[in-house]
Amino acid sequence: MTQMREGFKAGLAFTIPTFALGASFGVLAEPRMGAAAAIVMSVVVFAGAAQFASVSVLAAGGGVASAVTAGLLINARFLPMGLALAPALRGGPLRRAAEGQAMVDASWALANRGDGRFDRDVMIGATIPQAACWWTGTALGALGGSLIGDPQALGLDAMFPAFYLALLVGEMDLRQTFASALLGAAIALCLVPFAPPGIPVVAASAAALLGLWER
Amino acid sequence: MTTAWVTIAVLTVGTVAIKATGPVALGGRELPPRLAGVVTRLAPALLSALVVVETFGRDHALGVNESAAGLLAAALALAARLPIVVVVVIAAAVTAGLRAL
Numbered sequence: 001m002t003q004m005r006e007g008f009k010a011g012l013a014f015t016i017p018t019f020a021l022g023a024s025f026g027v028l029a030e031p032r033m034g035a036a037a038a039i040v041m042s043v044v045v046f047a048g049a050a051q052f053a054s055v056s057v058l059a060a061g062g063g064v065a066s067a068v069t070a071g072l073l074i075n076a077r078f079l080p081m082g083l084a085l086a087p088a089l090r091g092g093p094l095r096r097a098a099e100g101q102a103m104v105d106a107s108w109a110l111a112n113r114g115d116g117r118f119d120r121d122v123m124i125g126a127t128i129p130q131a132a133c134w135w136t137g138t139a140l141g142a143l144g145g146s147l148i149g150d151p152q153a154l155g156l157d158a159m160f161p162a163f164y165l166a167l168l169v170g171e172m173d174l175r176q177t178f179a180s181a182l183l184g185a186a187i188a189l190c191l192v193p194f195a196p197p198g199i200p201v202v203a204a205s206a207a208a209l210l211g212l213w214e215r
Numbered sequence: 216m217t218t219a220w221v222t223i224a225v226l227t228v229g230t231v232a233i234k235a236t237g238p239v240a241l242g243g244r245e246l247p248p249r250l251a252g253v254v255t256r257l258a259p260a261l262l263s264a265l266v267v268v269e270t271f272g273r274d275h276a277l278g279v280n281e282s283a284a285g286l287l288a289a290a291l292a293l294a295a296r297l298p299i300v301v302v303v304v305i306a307a308a309v310t311a312g313l314r315a316l
Binding site for chain 1: 218219220221222223225226227229230231233234235236237238239240241242243244245246249250251252253254255256257258259260261262263264265266267268269270271272273274275276277281282285286289290293298299300302303304305306307308309310311312314315
């Protein structure tokens with residue numbers, strides 16, 4: 001329980017960017033699908049980058065298949081992340097599957113204890129405030145978009161890279177991890193012009209294979 | 216409108232399945248020790264990729280806009296050991312300021 005509270009506190013640091021990004025999503029999605037669908041999407045899909053990708057495809061006139069594919073490619077990173085997380089979860093298959101749903105980027109990174117192990121309670125605790133902000137942010141953006149104005153003009157798109165950078169700096173206590181971070185960024189940048197969105201980030205996980213050779 | 220709802224439904228099922236795959240497939244087994252070093256490096260590799268793709272990635276192209284300056288400001292704020300909330304707000308403020316010029 002103390003771990004969950006610790007995770008909750010750590011997750012509070014991400015409430016502002018999560019709320020702001022949720023509001024941006026609401027503003028963007030409302031004209032394409034209506035406020036109700038935008039809010040439902042944030043509740044049930046619950047994966048920001050994938051939601052943006054899918055809605056952009058729909059907005060460009062794409063069909064269900066391409067919109068779903070775009071979103072699923074973005075979420076493919078949860079496969080390696082889920083494998084890393086798995087030993088920390090509890091109970092039978094159903095409970096593990098349910099606990100795995102609490103996996104979002106920031107919580108997963110916060111729950112990473114740095115020795116290859118993860119803390120389940122920290123992850124779930126950190127996801128609670130982020131979920132609340134993602135949902136309320138989307139609702140505010142979808143229902144009151146005119147009050148917010150243009151998310152781009154407010155610089156809201158700069159919040160998430162900054163927030164991932166902060167998490168990354170927290171991981172940089174080991175020299176070996178630095179090499180993987182550089183290689184991961186390089187792989188992703190090289191693939192952006194050629195690969196479908198989402199794939200560059202998934203492919204960057206190959207940089208972690210450096211761990212097979214180093215000790 | 217139906218397109219949107221069908222997209223939401225299918226994307227939800229797919230995302231739930233992706234997030235459940237690792238936890239269910241591995242069960243409670245520990246990863247082999249040899250893989251521990253790989254798992255340790257997964258977070259830095261993915262996070263740095265997210266940083267550069269979200270800042271410089273466009274639709275099938277790379278590009279630079281005001282948010283790159285926001286990211287630089289965030290890096291300086293992190294170097295100054297400011298709290299994460301402040302770092303994120305600085306990134307947005309610098310980006311918004313440049314766009315308002």
